[in-house]
């Protein structure tokens with residue numbers, strides 16, 4: 080049981096957007112994918128979702144190639160939060176969350192219960208009757224997070240794939256959503272998150288995978304992967320990695336504009 084990329088390459092014309100990447104998202108684990116802009120994170124994400132078919136290699140979901148999964152069963156096993164969360168239709172926030180229930184033939188009571196719980200955990204209950212289009216960027220992101228939760232609510236192991244899920248959120252909501260993600264992993268879900276914040280990745284992830292120019296440059300426990308050398312090699316910035324009783328934390332070596340970005 081897991082979501083596995085097996086030696087996956089994805090090419091457009093003669094260009095490999097990702098090359099020979101193998102990684103695993105395990106139930107009970109929070110896996111963070113990082114790398115510079117253009118490193119291939121979104122491409123890898125779409126491959127793992129089953130939206131892109133690899134040029135070579137295979138994506139396996141619970142042992143079966145993802146391309147062989149029926150759409151409905153796939154939707155009931157893994158849900159996906161992309162960065163594209165604008166909607167053109169006049170839905171309420173609650174109706175957006177309800178969309179996550181469309182693969183199921185549950186009773187209204189069951190659906191209402193799941194929708195309630197999925198909105199409760201992201202603190203979006205009070206937005207339920209609001210028109211989705213009038214919500215702020217962070218409120219829309221929290222509502223969409225509830226939608227993906229409602230899609231795979233109950234009976235883990237299931238998978239949540241989240242592309243920059245906290246990018247529009249303020250600090251309290253970022254922490255809340257990362258804690259919810261951690262909680263879901265602890266409940267037995269497999270989570271893949273694309274994040275840009277190295278300290279959040281360090282604090283919440285079980286596994287961090289770093290992409291560089293379409294290749295997997297490092298993968299493993301945060302403290303083994305988020306080293307000064309890897310950060311310098313992969314992001315081209317010089318950072319200090321400090322040890323503290325609460326684990327490592329990472330800060331730029333220079334606080335001003337003196338640092339040259341490679």
Ligand SMILES: Nc1ncnc2c1ncn2[C@@H]1O[C@H](COP(=O)(O)OP(=O)(O)OP(=O)(O)O)[C@@H](O)[C@H]1O
Nearest residue numbers: 091094096114115116117118119120121122123290
């Ligand atoms: N259809 C395409 N044809 C050619 N190049 C593409 C195509 N789609 C993406 N790319 C390029 O592939 C590279 C990887 O893109 P991808 O979106 O996976 O990067 P990313 O790591 O998610 O970046 P970001 O952090 O900016 O979102 C980029 O250089 C991008 O310009």
